[in-house]
């Protein structure tokens with residue numbers, strides 16, 4: 001039997017938020033569209049499947065967002081977290097288009113959580129998907145199906161043939177069999193390289209072996225490599241990744257949101273030697289949670305433990321694995337396989353350094369330590385009320401920053417002028433966030449640039 | 464069925480995952496109720512499971528649904544826990560009454576009451592005397608009512624709330640609205656994901672036909688009874704009299720509703736249900752349908768000689784239906800409504 005050849009006006013590589021936005025928009029102008037998704041149908045949707053919200057500008061309250069979040073505030077937030085590592089024209093494009101993005105998504109059946117509902121997630125800056133990212137992806141896929149977009153699962157792109165900036169054909173593994181695909185325009189929306197363990201090890205050395213990948217196992221960064229191999233300019237620091245501290249018992253891949261731990265600022269964090277290594281109370285948790293992945297990665301064997309006592313139980317979002325309990329610090333050390341005397345000494349020293357104050361974990365309170373190194377600047381309370389609890393911590397990678405450079409038309413830069421290769425989503429997010437992160441920006445970039453890439457790819461295909 | 468401890472452990476495992484995730488909190492009353500808790504005991508799970516309307520939204524949108532190793536399937540596990548809880552609450556104990564047995568018993572009773580009498584010209588009481596009919600149904604109804612009240616009290620006791628709180632008007636009103644409107648199957652206006660992943664109002668509409676059809680039939684009977692005892696107006700009533708119009712409308716609802724629900728059941732995704740409950744569901748639907756069918760036939764043929772036989776069959780089926788009411792699918796309405804009241808109560812008070 002001969003090899004299969006897949007043909008379409010526009011081929012979209014990837015099956016997440018950016019890919020489906022591109023596919024749906026391209027289809028609006030009547031061209032034929034095929035989506036190549038490397039995951040099987042059950043796991044379609046990449047990391048977008050694990051998300052819960054997107055950051056949107058708005059000048060007045062809407063039914064899904066409270067108050068106002070205007071362009072300048074949004075942009076200055078972005079400048080602050082990226083320390084200027086952003087292409088202002090592209091960033092402003094994303095910000096300005098975000099309100100339309102929401103409307104467009106709704107027109108395809110995507111639903112948002114009303115801002116008045118639920119006490120927890122009343123939100124000013126971020127609109128929450130009703131049911132989370134998988135519900136969002138289901139809505140896109142249903143719309144794609146209705147509109148005659150062909151979706152191939154288990155379709156991993158392995159080669160791209162680009163000459164003088166023009167993509168002609170490529171190769172893929174379809175259900176494990178080699179096949180060819182041809183298109184008049186190509187959209188690369190295949191995410192970062194966070195689940196490529198070899199690549200992670202090249203960048204971070206052996207430490208990477210102990211990393212946990214919070215999302216899909218299918219984002220191996222193949223297209224980043226292929227495009228860069230064809231001359232595409234890169235953006236984003238290849239050595240950076242967004243990493244948080246997750247429960248050390250999390251599965252290697254795909255553990256998603258439930259493995260994150262929010263108890264760190266309420267106790268102390270120690271490494272294998274039972275020593276503290278960073279100020280757990282430096283700033284409000286939402287501003288600091290994303291540094292703990294790196295901090296844990298720097299410790300011996302990339303492991304650490306969050307230690308709390310009964311006073312703070314119930315004051316943080318519950319996580320999926322139960323804490324390890326013990327009646328005394330000594331027993332806790334035994335249960336966590338930490339050196340018992342050292343842990344006792346660390347806790348004793350910490351408790352002695354705690355100054356009296358009024359504990360309030362919602363604000364930067366005045367509970368701090370004195371004469372301790374490293375200090376704990378807020379929420380410092382003696383760890384003295386049994387039972388005591390420990391959670392093992394590992395670095396959990398959310399996404400990588402390395403990607404391809406694009407312009408305002410989502411054209412991949414460096415391949416040649418007026419190329420028919422476009423990029424959207426995580427694979428080009430580094431243009432907007434070269435460093436740091438703003439919660440909910442990943443999805444907004446995906447929708448805005450997905451739509452641009454889809455529109456431009458359809459135009460290129462029609463020429 | 465799985466051993467109870469496994470089932471409860473599985474329910475607890477799921478709620479711990481969901482409580483760490485909370486992505487589904489906008490779908491239904493279950494997730495906000497879950498968020499008010501940190502631990503999930505058997506009674507918590509019984510409550511949450513009865514609050515669940517099995518709309519399946521949270522299954523299709525779960526990033527941890529099978530084949531993911533976390534294997535989260537809330538609607539299915541909750542359906543199993545619910546079935547178990549019916550047994551816990553039933554009074555005097557859960558007797559599984561098969562539909563065929565119940566109907567056979569019902570028809571035998573009706574035939575015995577009627578003896579060899581026959582009549583024509585829609586003269587029902589010539590076949591079975593009014594007194595015999597009233598006495599039989601009063602006795603059966605009193606028993607059903609007692610069974611329901613006992614079941615409800617057992618359910619409510621687990622909430623730790625006082626009875627007075629149940630009857631708090633504002634709470635009761637809100638819960639009644641949620642129940643009568645089937646808010647938790649509406650998903651903000653698009654309907655639920657049943658029988659498959661596409662949103663649809665079909666189940667909600669067929670349930671409305673069934674439930675309101677049933678209510679109209681009850682109303683018809685009540686009005687007829689009032690006519691008889693207060694005004695001395697005896698059946699048969701004219702075709703456009705209140706009891707006949709109510710009964711006809713209700714009867715039509717009870718034909719369409721159960722057939723529609725059965726039709727959906729045939730098409731549903733079995734991943735989200737507890738198929739072991741199918742026989743219970745099916746006998747309930749069948750009895751409702753047959754009650755209505757024989758009732759309407761009796762109306763249409765009341766002037767003919769078939770009336771006597773039809774009356775025996777119809778009353779027999781109604782008796783059969785009544786016998787199964789406290790121990791069949793019907794009880795879901797009791798516990799779900801009570802669970803809704805409890806959830807409104809909790810929500811109005813905020814976090815425990």
Ligand SMILES: Cc1cc2nc3c(=O)[nH]c(=O)nc-3n(C[C@H](O)[C@H](O)[C@H](O)COP(=O)(O)OP(=O)(O)OC[C@H]3O[C@@H](n4cnc5c(N)ncnc54)[C@H](O)[C@@H]3O)c2cc1C
Nearest residue numbers: 014015016018038046047048052053157425426440442443
């Ligand atoms: C747990 C978690 C929670 C998050 N929460 C949020 C949030 O709430 N808000 C937010 O904005 N961001 C969030 N993020 C970040 C967000 O997931 C990403 O920014 C976003 O999903 C990127 O979308 P994308 O379409 O570019 O990539 P993805 O959604 O990851 O999609 C990439 C797709 O490409 C496919 N693919 C990869 N290689 C190939 C190949 N060679 N051939 C064919 N297909 C291929 C993959 O299978 C996948 O379907 C979260 C991330 C994680 C891990």
Ligand code: SF4
Nearest residue numbers: 481484485486487525
């Ligand atoms: S069903 Fe799945 S997505 Fe929904 S709250 Fe539970 S774990 Fe989260």
Ligand code: SF4
Nearest residue numbers: 491515516518519521
């Ligand atoms: S099946 Fe529907 S009603 Fe039941 S818990 Fe899930 S979303 Fe709520």
